[in-house]
Amino acid sequence: MTTATAEAPAGAPSDDHLHLKGNQLPPFVLPLVAVGAVGVALLLYFLTSIQGKIQTGLIAILLYAAGQTVASGLVEGRRRSIDRFVRTAVIGTLLLALIPLAAVLLQVIVKGISKLNGDFLTHSMAGIGARDHGGGIYAAIIGTLEQIALASLISVPFGILVAVYLVEYSRRSRLGRTISFFVDVLTGLPSIVAGLFIFAFWILLLHQHQTGFAGSLALVILMIPTVVRSTEEMLKLVPHELREASFALGVERWRTIMKIVIPTALPGIVTGVMLAISRVAGETAPLLLTIFGNDYINANPFEGHQSALPIYIFTEAAKPQSWATTRAWGAALTLILIIMLLNLIARLVSRRAKV
Amino acid sequence: MTTEPAVEPGGPAGPGGTEGIEPPPITPEGGKAKVSLADQLFKNLTRACGVALLLLIAAIAAFLIYQALDALRANKGNFITTKVWNPNDTPPIFGILSLLTGTVITAAVAMLIAVPVAVGIALYITNYAPRRVADPIAYIVDLLAAVPSVIYGLWGLVVLVPHMTGVESWMNQYLLWFPWPELAGAIIGAIFAAVWGRGTAGALATAGGVLGLLVGIFAGVANAPDSIGIFNTGGNTVGRGIFVASVVLAVMILPTIAAISREVFRQVPTAHKEAALALGATRWEMIRTAVLPYGQPGVISGAMLGLGRAMGETIAVALVLPASFNIPWRILTPAGNTIAANIANAYGDANNNGRGALIASGLVLFVVTMIVNMAARAVIARRAEFSGSSA
Numbered sequence: 001m002t003t004a005t006a007e008a009p010a011g012a013p014s015d016d017h018l019h020l021k022g023n024q025l026p027p028f029v030l031p032l033v034a035v036g037a038v039g040v041a042l043l044l045y046f047l048t049s050i051q052g053k054i055q056t057g058l059i060a061i062l063l064y065a066a067g068q069t070v071a072s073g074l075v076e077g078r079r080r081s082i083d084r085f086v087r088t089a090v091i092g093t094l095l096l097a098l099i100p101l102a103a104v105l106l107q108v109i110v111k112g113i114s115k116l117n118g119d120f121l122t123h124s125m126a127g128i129g130a131r132d133h134g135g136g137i138y139a140a141i142i143g144t145l146e147q148i149a150l151a152s153l154i155s156v157p158f159g160i161l162v163a164v165y166l167v168e169y170s171r172r173s174r175l176g177r178t179i180s181f182f183v184d185v186l187t188g189l190p191s192i193v194a195g196l197f198i199f200a201f202w203i204l205l206l207h208q209h210q211t212g213f214a215g216s217l218a219l220v221i222l223m224i225p226t227v228v229r230s231t232e233e234m235l236k237l238v239p240h241e242l243r244e245a246s247f248a249l250g251v252e253r254w255r256t257i258m259k260i261v262i263p264t265a266l267p268g269i270v271t272g273v274m275l276a277i278s279r280v281a282g283e284t285a286p287l288l289l290t291i292f293g294n295d296y297i298n299a300n301p302f303e304g305h306q307s308a309l310p311i312y313i314f315t316e317a318a319k320p321q322s323w324a325t326t327r328a329w330g331a332a333l334t335l336i337l338i339i340m341l342l343n344l345i346a347r348l349v350s351r352r353a354k355v
Numbered sequence: 356m357t358t359e360p361a362v363e364p365g366g367p368a369g370p371g372g373t374e375g376i377e378p379p380p381i382t383p384e385g386g387k388a389k390v391s392l393a394d395q396l397f398k399n400l401t402r403a404c405g406v407a408l409l410l411l412i413a414a415i416a417a418f419l420i421y422q423a424l425d426a427l428r429a430n431k432g433n434f435i436t437t438k439v440w441n442p443n444d445t446p447p448i449f450g451i452l453s454l455l456t457g458t459v460i461t462a463a464v465a466m467l468i469a470v471p472v473a474v475g476i477a478l479y480i481t482n483y484a485p486r487r488v489a490d491p492i493a494y495i496v497d498l499l500a501a502v503p504s505v506i507y508g509l510w511g512l513v514v515l516v517p518h519m520t521g522v523e524s525w526m527n528q529y530l531l532w533f534p535w536p537e538l539a540g541a542i543i544g545a546i547f548a549a550v551w552g553r554g555t556a557g558a559l560a561t562a563g564g565v566l567g568l569l570v571g572i573f574a575g576v577a578n579a580p581d582s583i584g585i586f587n588t589g590g591n592t593v594g595r596g597i598f599v600a601s602v603v604l605a606v607m608i609l610p611t612i613a614a615i616s617r618e619v620f621r622q623v624p625t626a627h628k629e630a631a632l633a634l635g636a637t638r639w640e641m642i643r644t645a646v647l648p649y650g651q652p653g654v655i656s657g658a659m660l661g662l663g664r665a666m667g668e669t670i671a672v673a674l675v676l677p678a679s680f681n682i683p684w685r686i687l688t689p690a691g692n693t694i695a696a697n698i699a700n701a702y703g704d705a706n707n708n709g710r711g712a713l714i715a716s717g718l719v720l721f722v723v724t725m726i727v728n729m730a731a732r733a734v735i736a737r738r739a740e741f742s743g744s745s746a
Binding site: 101158228 | 404419472476496502504640713
């Protein structure tokens, strides 16, 4: 943290004008304060009951911030010392946010990699008791892929059509504004409520069973607003001249949309869809109520309970045995890899579109 | 089918086309009727999808109410004020109070942690970092949003809970006396003051918050050990409590708030910033006078969107919190539950009435998050109008 705070970042506007008049902190002071802060923190670490490396790091940062503020206040005056303090605080928040990200990713990789082998990927949990170490995520992977595919099949055309209506047909009408508003409402819908709705409607009222398809229906509700919003943004980017040129050639509006507007916006739409898919791939709560989970392989999403990777992680994490937790980490790594793959594809598609 | 020229089917919905560009009313070979039919069909198809989306939301509300009614009628307790949740018993007694307070408290503590950090990150990316550092950091923060919630829950349960015991014991020992609820009151008062401008209402809210803070400090110092301070564990151990759940939630909503704050901070006119610097302001004074006032509505609406997400989060909370039904004032001890987590935990062994009760609680969650989200959108919309008129 010392180097980051000591030097002004290049490129951003410089603060040099503040030094034209008035005292300036000698260059050796800040490293001195930093060394002092780290030293005191290490002393606390070794001498007192304050243990833990992250705590020690945080204490060092706090001491450094306080020390440099006091030093700067004595030499450079109040305004400059507040400025220095805020700079350190801002960089501190950044470090604070990077800790959990690094911790989560590191844990998932370190604990999951040992589980990620052919046996784990190609076996289900069939016949695995509480004391057994084996078992795998094959059924869960099949379930997740099928449910995502079904959800996309329904929500992508639907979402694109809604976006077409919003952008091409009803920019200013009351119905358009109402739909647009409720798309926003749907964006904020808690995922468990989507699951609860499918549970109340599809399972309790229509007396359907808990199947992979019921899970897809819940995911559809969560995917629609993302698809509509991203498609809408992309359609708005299509230049008006293209539409006008098409109209001028006597092409009807719907053919203009299908042949000119959507193909022009297609890479952006694909990116939005991939991001929507990667968002719902990790959804657990709605699936919990709708697919129920299954230890056995069930490749038919329309009949019988199915498993899914998020559900698998949830059930294994809730078990007390350490090997169950290891299975959860392995499944977590697999899920993250799948989502990263989808994100990567989205980025590649959008990059190719720019060229 | 008829020989009428292509009349826009319009209706109340579609009088205006895209920015006033209408498709050609007449087509070359006189095949008007057939051509306009396809066009009409397509337009009506897209509109039907839009209407279906409205129906979907109406259906969500309608079916949740419909399925909840029976259970609510059978309930022997008051649904609003009862703390226990025993909908499977005969007679069923259940109420939303402890679940709703648990939901609000976890989300509020998560906000107190996440908002300052998110604003700090957004400021760093827009005002401190050089571009080649800012872009990767923005990408990394967005990456936080891509991690599924169940993985955060797993991490919270397996890694964070044991690592937090040290910090939590320390907080229990040294921060016990401080009147945190009053501080929260003062902060809420300040937020209200900021939202409603510097009028009488805002001044009153701030004054009330500050007064509450002062009273609370004296009360807290007076009877420190036995106060109902939120860091008091009451002799219990620290662990899977509201605080850890809130930390997990804070990590999850951080990217949302940071992304929206970043966008509004980026839109601050360069002229404003350069004017501040030209008047001799330090970097922080420039941020305080130019960036923060301009970005304030965006930060508020981002925070409220994050609040909605924190309230609706299920799995991470369900994994971390033990499902207990009391009002979790003591946020360090293992206690507390939220509406969403309770649905995930309790639906498995719920009978008919229990399911209805869970659906009723889901309805409450739906309404609360919808209000929060609508308020957030309203703040953004007000800002859009404002900047539009002043431009």
